[in-house]
Amino acid sequence: MPAPGANDRPIVIKRVKKVAAGHHGGAWKVAYADFVTAMMAFFMLLWLIANPDKQRLKGLAAYFSPTISDTSPSTPVMGTSEGAGGQARRSSNDSSRANGTPTSEAATSGAARGGTADVPDTSMRVLASELQIALDAVPQDQARKNVAIEPERAGMRITLMDTDKQSMFRPGTAELNPFARALLAKTAAKLAQAGGQIAIEGHTDATGGGQSDANWQLSGARALAARQAMIASGMTPDRFAEVVAMGGTRPVFPDQPDRAENRRITIVLKAEAPSLPTDSSFKF
Structure with missing residues (x-):
């Protein structure tokens, strides 16, 4: 019989803790x-x-063609994008004529239909903004502006028009008043910084008939007076390519032919060379 305590060994109980597999993230x-x-x-x-x-x-x-929309002028001018012959007519992009209240042509035409995007040149938009600021500094009737500036791919159109409170010429004559001379001086100073040829259109209202000889003669004389005023303000004569008499054939308000805004001078600046290609749409 074994001696007491000979086989007394400690009993060790091992407990294995099972751990479930860790959760993978998502x-x-x-x-x-x-x-x-x-x-x-x-x-x-x-x-x-x-x-x-x-x-x-x-x-x-x-859909992916770039389109840039410019803000419409404070006094939109309709129907003035056609009128000058030669270079000025070729720079026109508005082939439609609206009736009633005037409307302005969108800055891009045809891009939404997959056609050519007519995006104004960046330099023209900058020049238009600077010119608008300069002309706004000339005191005028705040209720209705006398100036409308429309930058285009081919250049820019500056329209100086009469209102019912502020005219530019002595009634029935081609004599510029001080207000009109100030506008033309500011315009000449800005356009002298840009290249390109200039065309001037003279427009009258339809008093006595839009096709009357008196209106044709008066509109031509007023366009010449505007050219002379710009030359006196520092513009060189070789910058002028055309002086066009339009009579009363292109009214701003066709249904109101005697309205003051129909009497206006439009200065068309033809840019030397656009920085954007003629067609900015994709080719396949």
């Missing part, structure tokens, strides 16, 4: 979703490129 799901989205966009792009429908491709190109 970041992989986000990455996978991004991958699937990118692949879908890639295959859609391949499908669009392989699509033989040229009209659909042209519409897609027009």
Whole structure:
């Protein structure tokens, strides 16, 4: 019989603690979703490129074509984008004539239909802004402005018009008043900094008939008077390409032919060379 305490060894109980597998995060799901989205966009792009429908491709190109919309002038002028012959007529972009209240042509034409985007040159828009600030400094009737400036791709149109409270000429004559001379002096100072040829259009109201000899003669004499005033303000004579008499054939308000705004001088600046291409739409 073994001696007491000979086999008394300590009993060790081992307890194994089971730990469940750790939870994986969901970041992989986000990455996978991004991958699937990118692949879908890639295959859609391949499908669009392989699509033989040229009209659909042209519409897609027009959607991504750059369009810049300028703010309409404070007194919009309708119907004055046509009138000067030669260079000034070729710079016109408005082929429609509205009736009733005047409207201004949008800065871009045809881009939404997949055509040519007529975006004004950046230098023309900057010059138009500077000229507007300079002309606004000339004291005038605040209720209705005498000035409308429209930058275009081919240049810029500056319209100086009468209002019912402020005229530019002595009634029935081609004699400029001090107000008109101040406007033309500011205009000449700004346009002297830009290149390009200048055309001047003279317009009268339709008193006595838009096609009357008196209106044709008066509109031509007023256009010449504006040219002489600009030359006296520092503009060189070689800058002027055309002086055009329009009579009363291009009223701002066709349904109100005797309205004061129909009596106006339009100065058309033809830019030397646009910085943007003629057609900014995509080609396929």
